[in-house]
Amino acid sequence: MPMSLRQLRIFVSVARTGSTMGAASDISLSQSAVSAALNELEGLLNTRLFDRVGKRLILNDNGRALLAEATALLDNAQQIERGFFDKHGHAAATLKLGCSTTIGNYVLPGLLARYRLQSPHTPIEVTIANTGQIGAAVAAFEVDMGLIEGACQEADIQVIPWLLDEMVIVCSARHPLASERHTRRITREQLRESRWLMRERGSGSRQAVEQALLPYLHQLNMDIELGSSEAIKHAAAEGLWLACLSRSVVRDLVASGQLSILDTDLPPLTRRFYLIHHKKKYLSENLNAFLAHCRSYPSVYPA
Template structure:
């Protein structure tokens, strides 16, 4: 076998960055060495992997076919290195969506630590779309996301359920329009809403749960995370639909109030995602088992 992991590493780095210069920086090689490795890979495979457009290198059909295979091979090599460098298989990498990473993962990691885990996973926190993309690219060993997964090569496993509620500041004008303790649907339609960015699992959930009943959410402002939204709601900037676990602290302090309405229960599913071809080390299986254990 003449292919080398270094050639594949250079190929993936160039595919991700779009140039041999940036790809060389990513793998700590000189540009000439990276170019030589890429040229040798193409020579051995007897195909061109990129279309050269000016100074940019764009994956062609052959390159797109090779990319997931190259990522899988590099990930397997990383698993082998970790297995023998650390007694329990190296550091596991989790990609978690924002709400999960901030509110649900810390208790799981604390339980792992209390049970004697030798090394805790590394966690990257992004919105659901970015977390799924990281798992698909083998940049994370598995992911925990809040909404549907749009990466067809990933295995998707239902994980936990979550309840969302509508909240606002106690002095928000809508609180003076309650009827029998409930906010009229017309008032919800007219109010300004504090929304998450596109690609967020919470944003997808809010749209799928509320739009069939309200038909339109008038955006008062958009924020990159739920923490910012709940504090903006407490300041009176608008209504918010957020997980109960996110707003529990401000509800207890009286800085937010829950709005009830004639709507069905607002519940959504969280998911655990991983690559179909992913090899499971002992450490990765241990972390997966910890995440699948019933919540405390």
């Protein structure tokens, strides 16, 4: 008997829930039907896929190897099940994107506005989280592709260098260093002695700041971690801290005079944005079109 998509769906559900009972509830089958299908699959493969620990089913090495293959296959099958076109003849499959925070808030709106002009009917869903979370979502096939601003630590991910972004060091217009920026450059020693606001660990912005500054400052006097660049720029505008953020993030508060960009003796600070998708991801017509659109989008900061 050949392996079936039904068996693979049940296997994936058991892997995610940790039990046949959980899988039965997840996919609306009886527990006996789930157990039978799992036994059939293990019989076909002539191997155990789970370690039985009490009532829990825990993936073993064979199960982990199958999970990635099964998830990719089911993802591709789902594209077929949803149908290629709606009743009007337009592509019906939803394009699921994952964006890290800065890209999602400051780059994606313009990117989507331009894309909608050329593809007015493609349904799009967007998840915004930090780079680590988006990388994990791409690895788990929860989103079709990711747009991230830091290194991706997940295996089997295709990473495509994308836009170049400029980072700037800012402080409140009331900060002591702001008054010096018109007379001389801020030194590295002054930067080391200052208190800094930083994004949380796992954030692409946090990685970018550390990679840009630590080679020159060797250490950062981090005072507070905040979960968004918006929170950081508004906290910096209150007067006590320095922050290193994308120029696109701080443009509004710099224009209003609440933040000042410091002229330092550091070299220009830039970082690369990336497009990512799973290496085993089926690149549909919609997804290929969106990838091409992203590649044609102008850099946030000219290279």
